[in-house]
Amino acid sequence: LKLFWSHGVILNVHTPEMSKPRINVVWFKCTDLRTHDHAALKAAHSDDLPVLHLYVFDPFWYEGKTRVCGFPKTGVLRTRFQLECLTDLASRLEDKGHHLNLRKNISTAECFREICNDYTINAVFAFHEICSEELRIQRQVQGVLREHGQGSLHLFWGYELLHHDDLPFDPRKDRGAVKEIEVFLKRVEGIAPRPSAEQQPCFAGQTAVRWHRACPEMPGVAEVMGDNYLAADDPGENKDPRAELRWQGGETAALAWVQQYFWGMQSLSQHYVGATVVRNLFRSPLGEKATSKLSPWLAHGCISPRFLYEEALRYSLEYQKRDDARDTQTYGYAHRFQRELMWRDMCRFGSLEAGTSIFKIGGRDKVVRWKPEVPKNHNLPYWHWSSDRDLLQAWIDGRTGFPFIDCFMRELKVTGYCKHVGRLCAGWFLISDLGLDWRMGGEWFESVLIDYETTLNWFNWVYACLEPVDLKKPPTGQQQCLEILEGGIHHDPDASNIKRWIPE
Numbered sequence: 001l002k003l004f005w006s007h008g009v010i011l012n013v014h015t016p017e018m019s020k021p022r023i024n025v026v027w028f029k030c031t032d033l034r035t036h037d038h039a040a041l042k043a044a045h046s047d048d049l050p051v052l053h054l055y056v057f058d059p060f061w062y063e064g065k066t067r068v069c070g071f072p073k074t075g076v077l078r079t080r081f082q083l084e085c086l087t088d089l090a091s092r093l094e095d096k097g098h099h100l101n102l103r104k105n106i107s108t109a110e111c112f113r114e115i116c117n118d119y120t121i122n123a124v125f126a127f128h129e130i131c132s133e134e135l136r137i138q139r140q141v142q143g144v145l146r147e148h149g150q151g152s153l154h155l156f157w158g159y160e161l162l163h164h165d166d167l168p169f170d171p172r173k174d175r176g177a178v179k180e181i182e183v184f185l186k187r188v189e190g191i192a193p194r195p196s197a198e199q200q201p202c203f204a205g206q207t208a209v210r211w212h213r214a215c216p217e218m219p220g221v222a223e224v225m226g227d228n229y230l231a232a233d234d235p236g237e238n239k240d241p242r243a244e245l246r247w248q249g250g251e252t253a254a255l256a257w258v259q260q261y262f263w264g265m266q267s268l269s270q271h272y273v274g275a276t277v278v279r280n281l282f283r284s285p286l287g288e289k290a291t292s293k294l295s296p297w298l299a300h301g302c303i304s305p306r307f308l309y310e311e312a313l314r315y316s317l318e319y320q321k322r323d324d325a326r327d328t329q330t331y332g333y334a335h336r337f338q339r340e341l342m343w344r345d346m347c348r349f350g351s352l353e354a355g356t357s358i359f360k361i362g363g364r365d366k367v368v369r370w371k372p373e374v375p376k377n378h379n380l381p382y383w384h385w386s387s388d389r390d391l392l393q394a395w396i397d398g399r400t401g402f403p404f405i406d407c408f409m410r411e412l413k414v415t416g417y418c419k420h421v422g423r424l425c426a427g428w429f430l431i432s433d434l435g436l437d438w439r440m441g442g443e444w445f446e447s448v449l450i451d452y453e454t455t456l457n458w459f460n461w462v463y464a465c466l467e468p469v470d471l472k473k474p475p476t477g478q479q480q481c482l483e484i485l486e487g488g489i490h491h492d493p494d495a496s497n498i499k500r501w502i503p504e
Contacts, residue, residue: 021209024045024050024124025051027040030061042202053098054101060107061074062079066443079225080234080236081450083249084249085251085302109144115211118213123153125156131455161305161309173353178346181276194306240414249296257297269316269319285491291420308341391434408422426441430465431469439461441465442461
């Protein structure tokens with residue numbers, strides 16, 4: 001018999017002659033690192049069973065490589081941010097009398113096999129996944145639970161603003177509803193987000209589980225990344241003096257930034273434009289306060305989109321009571337903020353329908369194919385995609401010779417972040433001017449972005465970068481992406497952003 005002490009309660013870890021303790025398991029992943037508005041967390045704490053809160057540093061994500069270019073799947077900047085998120089999550093759980101159990105150097109499936117050996121699992125609670133690699137790991141976990149005769153995996157929607165079950169269409173079958181953002185907005189018009197308070201966990205009464213196999217302390221970046229770690233790429237906790245913000249990972253920092261951006265700086269009403277407003281000549285998203293900069297926290301689930309939706313409405317109502325309140329048009333700041341959250345939903349639900357096509361060279365509609373793969377009787381435009389690594393490296397390093405592209409790519413490499421307009425222009429340029437396999441750009445973003453989430457990255461590459469390109473004009477060595485000139489004129493007329501990142 002082995003005894004483990006947990007918040008005044010001794011939990012028995014079984015020996016062969018004894019029955020195993022019965023528990024619930026909350027399986028945290030890198031997209032749901034919060035304690036508020038968390039349906040899986042609430043469900044796990046809805047009965048009196050002890051709860052094991054789990055996060056696995058699966059080597060597939062932290063030591064693995066991307067398929068085409070071999071970049072680290074999770075680069076050093078995002079790994080550091082995730083460790084900060086997990087440190088904060090662990091602290092918030094401890095404040096509520098519970099414990100976050102961390103496992104490293106082990107696959108998720110093998111980790112659950114160990115839990116099955118040590119405990120009787122009543123049920124595992126987690127968020128739904130959408131993309132193929134995440135779903136493969138999910139199926140492996142379900143297989144382990146079945147193999148050991150344990151409880152089942154209970155899945156919940158919680159990453160999106162609108163609940164999947166409230167949609168007036170089946171996102172897996174209705175391409176038309178997720179073909180364009182304006183169509184999507186029209187199809188979901190009148191559908192209200194569910195109140196965030198409905199899924200607020202209650203932590204009273206359950207026993208915390210401190211698993212004897214868990215890491216005794218939070219591992220470091222190098223420890224998690226293994227051979228993928230390069231000290232030269234790790235800025236540590238220092239903020240680059242050129243960066244607009246140094247994001248601190250975690251729910252606590254996310255909630256504090258909402259308070260500061262909305263209520264402290266009054267930026268939602270005074271400065272907010274929105275990340276995806278890239279073609280409006282009168283509103284530029286490049287202003288320091290023009291975007292909320294919440295995307296890294298949203299990507300990791302540190303803050304609920306439903307909470308943000310409610311907070312924007314609350315702020316709008318309070319702001320309109322002020323004597324100096326600016327006139328709000330129908331398409332005002334609160335509406336633009338909500339539209340950004342809806343854009344995320346379109347990417348998520350659109351990826352349900354698109355499946356693995358968002359990772360393939362032809363995209364959702366096979367609009368562009370590899371030249372050798374296209375049959376002679378095809379009627380689709382095509383060109384031969386380049387895989388020139390020198391061209392790609394120049395794009396990554398911000399050495400293309402086009403300042404409006406290079407400033408964003410340098411910022412991205414240093415900070416793991418750049419504005420949406422920069423990502424779009426860089427994507428258009430990579431495809432239409434450099435003629436590079438667009439998946440190489442998608443993989444670089446996957447590796448370096450601190451606000452990376454699978455559907456938001458890959459669906460946006462297909463929907464916003466690949467599909468708008470004029471496919472009848474293959475790269476010829478002449479500039480075709482006029483947006484990199486127009487964008488600089490409209491959004492950076494005094495070249496302040498360019499000068500910040502390209503002093504030469």
